[in-house]
Amino acid sequence: xxxxxxxxxxxxxxxxxxxxxxxxxxxxxxxxxxxxxxxxxxxxxxxxxxxxxxxxxxxxxxxxxxxxxxxxxxxxxxxxxxxxxxxxxxxxxxxxxxxxxxxxxxxxxxxxxxxxxxxxxxxxxxxxxxxxxxxxxxxxxxxxxxxxxxxxxxxxxxxxxxxxxxxxxxxxxxxxxxxxxxxxxxxxxxxxxxxxxxxxxxxxxxxxxxxxxxxxxxxxxxxxxxxxxxxxxxxxxxxxxxxxxxxxxxxxxxxxxxxxxxxxxxxxxxxxxxxxxxx
Numbered sequence: 001x002x003x004x005x006x007x008x009x010x011x012x013x014x015x016x017x018x019x020x021x022x023x024x025x026x027x028x029x030x031x032x033x034x035x036x037x038x039x040x041x042x043x044x045x046x047x048x049x050x051x052x053x054x055x056x057x058x059x060x061x062x063x064x065x066x067x068x069x070x071x072x073x074x075x076x077x078x079x080x081x082x083x084x085x086x087x088x089x090x091x092x093x094x095x096x097x098x099x100x101x102x103x104x105x106x107x108x109x110x111x112x113x114x115x116x117x118x119x120x121x122x123x124x125x126x127x128x129x130x131x132x133x134x135x136x137x138x139x140x141x142x143x144x145x146x147x148x149x150x151x152x153x154x155x156x157x158x159x160x161x162x163x164x165x166x167x168x169x170x171x172x173x174x175x176x177x178x179x180x181x182x183x184x185x186x187x188x189x190x191x192x193x194x195x196x197x198x199x200x201x202x203x204x205x206x207x208x209x210x211x212x213x214x215x216x217x218x219x220x221x222x223x224x225x226x227x228x229x230x231x232x233x234x235x236x237x238x239x240x241x242x243x244x245x246x247x248x249x250x251x252x253x254x255x256x257x258x259x260x261x262x263x264x265x266x267x268x269x270x271x272x273x274x275x276x277x278x279x
Contacts, residue, residue: 034197039158042165042195043149049200051144051229053257056080058143060233060252062090067245076250078143079261086139087263101265104136110267118272138216143250145220145232147202152191164203165195178210186210199223199230214241227257 037045062076074097079087090098092113100109105124111117119126123135141148152169159166169191170178177183178190190208195201205218216239220232233255239246 032198036160036197037165039156042158042167042200043156045200046147046149046195046202049230050146050150051231053144053227053229054082055258055260056082056144056255057257057259057261058252058255060250060254062251063247063249065247071247079263080140080143081261082140082144085263086136086143087261087265099265099267101263102136102139108265110272116272117275118267118269119275142218142235142237145201145223145230145235147193147195148191148205148207152189156191163197165197167191167193167195175208179208201230201232212241214239226255229257231255 056078057080058078060076062074063071064074065071072092074090074092077089077091084103086100086102088098088100088102089096096112098109098111100107102123105122107123107126108120109118137151138148140146141151155169157168157171159168168175169189170187174183175190178187187210190206190210192206193202194204196203201220201223202218203220205216207216209215216237218238219236221234221236223230223232231252233252235248235250235252237246237248237250239248
């Protein structure tokens with residue numbers, strides 16, 4: 001009796017494994033079919049297909065909006081030495097609007113409109129003041145269409161839905177309990193991503209930071225092969241917290257890789273007022 005029960009359990013177990021290994025995903029437009037990968041192989045594939053460059057130079061248009069304010073369309077230029085620094089210059093009709101120089105936990109920036117302001121200090125202090133989870137790594141992943149996997153624990157729940165992979169750090173029920181403060185043990189973050197099964201690139205990413213009450217939603221679109229790197233030409237970032245909602249859209253017109261860059265940042269401090277985070 002016990003042997004029969006054990007046999008039934010083993011048969012059921014291996015049946016599930018075999019069925020899962022035979023599940024396929026179909027690309028409706030191109031008619032391609034691929035076998036569903038298990039979690040470890042999928043994570044390895046995602047990381048293997050991340051953008052791998054040393055230098056980046058990009059320019060394009062951007063739309064910026066805060067809360068219910070009218071959207072502002074600007075020109076954006078980005079230069080970066082990966083894992084070192086990021087330089088961002090925003091203009092409108094060739095008029096300076098913003099310049100930022102990001103390094104690990106450090107930001108130097110000037111705002112020229114509507115008033116001349118500057119900040120020179122840690123990202124940590126700025127994060128506390130505006131109640132948004134900021135980091136150099138987050139910004140770097142954003143501009144290259146990254147998955148953020150390298151900054152997350154390698155424990156995910158894998159689902160397949162609508163012909164794409166869905167990775168979750170927490171199950172939906174637990175996510176709801178954490179975000180509604182109905183659990184004693186909270187989480188530093190809650191991560192979700194929707195992954196293309198053919199390119200292993202993330203189409204969408206959601207990161208919730210329960211302690212700060214902030215949420216980041218990222219959408220990547222219009223992927224192109226540039227110098228053997230698959231990158232999104234359109235990026236949308238939505239940041240929501242208890243105090244404000246921020247929206248940023250970037251449309252790249254041109255991207256170049258592995259060209260050493262200069263990062264100019266000259267300004268007369270006497271013309272600018274320091275941003276006082278304690279005010």
